[in-house]
Amino acid sequence: MRTIILLLLSNIFMTIAWYGHLKQQHLPLWKAILLSWGIAFFEYCLMVPANRWGFSNGFNGFQLKMTQEVITLIVFTVFAVVYLKEPFHWKYLVSFCFLIGAVYFMFKK
Template identity: 70%
Template sequence: MKTIGLLIVSNIFMTFAWYWHLKATGVPLWKTIVISWSIAFFEYCLTVPANRIGFLEGWNGFQLKIIQEVITLIIFSFFAVLYLKEPLRWNYVVSFGLVLGAVYFAFKK
């Protein structure tokens, strides 16, 4: 559970680092890069231990990556709707559902 918690928090940082500037078009690109890298530093400080802990608890690399992608999609969905004000269309929901299917198969023994 610690792995999931760390991945959730790290993905919040990652989403802001990668996408906050889409609405801040008045900020020069070089400043955007510096700010994004500064935010991403905290993401890495959480993602690396999350993956190490998960691996030591018995998850393999494929499982860690797939669960991280699902968390990323969930966090990004909230970000896109709430911050970017983009609609969550039916085809995005279906696509996310297919990714959740991938999680099922990745963790199936």
């Protein structure tokens, strides 16, 4: 569970670092890059331990990556709808269901 929580928190930082500047068009690009890089530092401070602990507690590399990708999509969906005010289309939900299926098969023994 610690791995999942750290992956969730790191993805929140990552999403803010990568996409938070999109509504701040007045900010010069070089400042957006430096700000994003600074935020991404905290993402790495959470992501590296999440992957290390997850790997040492039974996840393999493929499982860690697939789990991280699903968490990323969930975090980004909330961010896009709430912060970017983008509509959520039904086709996104169908795509996410296919990814959840991929996670299921990734963990199937």
